[in-house]
Amino acid sequence: MSAPFYWRDKIIRYRLVASKCKSCGTIHFPPKKICKKCRSKDMEEVELPRSGKLLTFSIVRYPPEEFVEYAPYAVGVVELENGVRVLAQITDADVEELRTGIEVEMVVRKIKDLGERDIIVYGYKFRPALKRSSSS
């Protein structure tokens, strides 16, 4: 894929943008131009919540070409706070220690590096939620 191809979806990848039907409120991710519930074409952009639960995951050990240098890595379905589901890589976690049901949060990371002379693609991934100590 090319620089323009990735550029086209950058806002969706950087800020987890979905489309919301102005008529019935249904949220669509990936964003759609027509509501799957009420068929209205009156849609607006909304940013999704950035926290959720890990519903299911797998560990990719035989990746597609552009991801070979990152294997093994985990991908999972995250159910966000508002019920919308997202498929994303799970990062900052030991793949062998992942469990379903954990709290995860969105971060922006390198998705792939297209090569020494090409662009770097950034986008959303999810990581186990950062613990906060009570004093800070």
Next chain:
Amino acid sequence: MELDLNREIGIIGYGAYIPLYRIKDEEIGRVWGRRAGFPVEEKAVAGLDEDVVTMAIEASLNALKRAQINPKELGAVLVGTESKPYAVKPSGTIVAEAIGATPATLSADYEFACKAGTEALQTCIALVKSGMCKYALAIGGDTAQGRPSDELEYTAASGAAAYIVGPKDEALATFEASFSYVTDTPDFWRRQVQPYPKHTGRFTGEPAYFKHIISAAKMLFEKYSFSPEDFDYAVFHQPNLKFPIRVAKKLGFPMEKIKPGLVVGSIGNTYAGSSLIGLAATLDVAKPGQRILVVSFGSGAGSDAFSLVVEEAIEVKRDRAPGVVDYIERKRYVDYATYARFRGKILR
């Protein structure tokens, strides 16, 4: 350059980011046959999917959480780093887009070795003071590369911090003064296509680090009649544990004043992130009314010195985002092979 700021402008939000992974200096020493005298305990290592852009984004989002402003009101997004992912294409535009600041914003990448972050901060102060921007965001960060087996490999680390500059009525800390001191001093440099920098060993000490930090600090003290007693905290650039402790002593600061900001022992030298992460760690504990001195150092060489006073708003704003300690305590150790893989030192 010197600037009398009179607390009209301040920091309205700040944030830091430190990667998950750590490698112990002992482990690096194991590979290269060194048993003792390590400059730090362990250092932070960026993961496979991290770089200055990703760290800058998280640090900036933390700063925005504390500032509680609409990111579109940011008039500038300036990234200071010496490990830019692209030689030509500003990291700043990617960060700006990711945090929602675009399109009406100034963006550029700054380079001045380890003081690129405070340099970006100087510019943000000027942009806000001149009225060009209502809010301006400065980020300092690096995924520093150490040449395998070199002295600097034991400290070259990854991390970033971000500061949003704005008007005093929203500030959690205000600027009293800002000072900048530079000379042409070749203590450490990296030529265009070289992967690793070169340094001059002991020459990086007295004629570089110490001269510039001490000169900048002393000139700040002289102009505003400050003495170390006037400050509750001091944060210096931290290339290792010894240097900031020694410079504090030379300037007359006792250990307890530099301790909260002294993070290098746990995370290593985050280069353009170093003094800014130290400042964030200090703001994480400072109380309203306390005064903080920050003096950065960048090879090449120069220092930026700031005097800040903590405001009431810190009590409300501080807990809106993770603190430096939260990131320091979140850690997983890797061995040298994994570290080499993460940092791209293995030829494939």
Next chain:
Amino acid sequence: MVHIIGYGCTPVKEHWDKGIRELAFEAALKALEKAGIDKVDALVVGNMSSGVLAGQEHLGALIADELGMSGISALKVEAACASGGAAVHSAYAMVKSGAYKRVLVVGVEKMTDKLTPQVTSALAMAEDQRFTVSPTGVSFVALNALLHRLYMERYGVKPEEVAAFAVNDHKHAVNSPHAQYRNEITVEQVMKSPMVADPIHLLESSPIGDGAAAVVLSSEPEGDSSVEIAASVAATDVFCLFSREDMLSLRATVLAAKKAYEQAKISPEDVDVLEVHDAFSILGAIALEDLGFAERGQGAKMAYEGETLIGGKLPTNTFGGLKARGHPVGATGVYQIVELCMQLSNEAGKNQVPDANVGLAQNVGGVGGTVVIHVLRGV
């Protein structure tokens, strides 16, 4: 009525000496010879990845030329791994409408010329490039693995129970002349095999292989023909698996099956022999549920308890299914039809299901983006 008057296929394997056109030629010739004809009015080619793996598109005209039939109508149909079924469905509509009398369908896939990461990338093209593959690096196996894990956790099913589908496939493949793997395997062997994408093991994932299968459809029962197409239905589902209401049901299977049962005027109990698209053992389990043969969460158990073996309640994948017969992706849907024809024509040899009269084939594209179902009846 649309009749199947000829069928044939190549063995599924790494055909180092054959490319797309050689494979297609071999299968087509077998089907034409069986039909006792040498001319057709149209050709439909089912294939998924010739462009990316061989740099070759425009397969309709190419293969028509190879067959010495330049001049006829020839088209390529693509629906990811349902390309074969989709090609049969297109040909069915072409004959049923009266537009054409005889249509040759060839499903062909050449996968082994490239390395695994390239093939993985090619297979991932069945999924949403912009919002599934590109931002996550998920492989096609990993997508199915998401379902596998969710299924086990939701229904309290053990990995061994899901693996049964693969074990049963191999048992049938022992007497399947064109199967890629003809060895029996055990559940323990599956469990011990390396993980491809946790929790899916190597021995419960369909292999990469080359092959071609062909059928000839006609508006008349020509020659020895003894099989009719009683139903041919295609359906789609919400494209992204994670956007579906229930990730553990392929709605396209449910929709297509309902229509197919109506078209063929049958209900699930009437099916004597079944072909399901078990690219991964989990899909086999879910297929049994979506097709109405098992309750939700019971599909894996049904296979584990042997009900889907020849001699059991519902003989399934009697020539080895996707795991053991193999899965040259665009050709699979046509292999399923060929295998049902063998059963319904009493030509299944040692794997013959006695009195097999009604067969059902389910062919899936992607993780259920498209499902094509055929019901065949022996006459």
